[in-house]
Amino acid sequence: MFALVIWLSLRPAVVEGPVRRVLPEVDLDWRCDAGHAWRARGQIEPRVCMTKDCDRDMWPAARWSCENHHKFHVATRLELDASGFPGPVEFRLRGHKWVVAGDPLVCPKCSKFLREDVRDPLADVKRRKRRSAPPPKRGG
Ligand SMILES: [Zn+2]
Ligand SMILES: [Zn+2]
Numbered sequence: 388m389f390a391l392v393i394w395l396s397l398r399p400a401v402v403e404g405p406v407r408r409v410l411p412e413v414d415l416d417w418r419c420d421a422g423h424a425w426r427a428r429g430q431i432e433p434r435v436c437m438t439k440d441c442d443r444d445m446w447p448a449a450r451w452s453c454e455n456h457h458k459f460h461v462a463t464r465l466e467l468d469a470s471g472f473p474g475p476v477e478f479r480l481r482g483h484k485w486v487v488a489g490d491p492l493v494c495p496k497c498s499k500f501l502r503e504d505v506r507d508p509l510a511d512v513k514r515r516k517r518r519s520a521p522p523p524k525r526g527g
Pocket of ligand 2: 498
């Protein structure tokens with residue numbers, strides 16, 4: 388898995404048309420501060436949690452990790468850049484303040500800098516878009 392992440396991050400970025408148009412067509416991993424997780428359509432604005440009796444905001448979840456501790460799901464605020472591409476502009480650990488993308492996030496348990504495992508919740512989407520053809524059907 389680690390090698391895969393390295394490999395993906397070393398690949399040159401291929402831009403294939405505005406992802407903005409793709410955003411409403413894809414499912415992202417959304418989480419609220421209560422820890423509820425939902426797969427839901429991508430959008431720039433936060434969603435309201437779909438769990439019954441929970442109306443917290445949900446944000447696309449990025450994954451960061453501490454070398455001493457486990458992985459953290461980090462809320463991500465997306466924004467469109469000048470060319471209309473969505474990307475993360477702020478991150479927030481549950482119960483903490485928003486941090487501008489590019490500034491370090493620190494582990495709430497040991498204060499070490501966290502490492503971004505998956506910085507951009509749209510990374511999967513962009514990868515999928517790069518695939519030239521859908522996988523062949525099996526057993527049909
Ligand atoms: Zn919730
Ligand atoms: Zn830690």
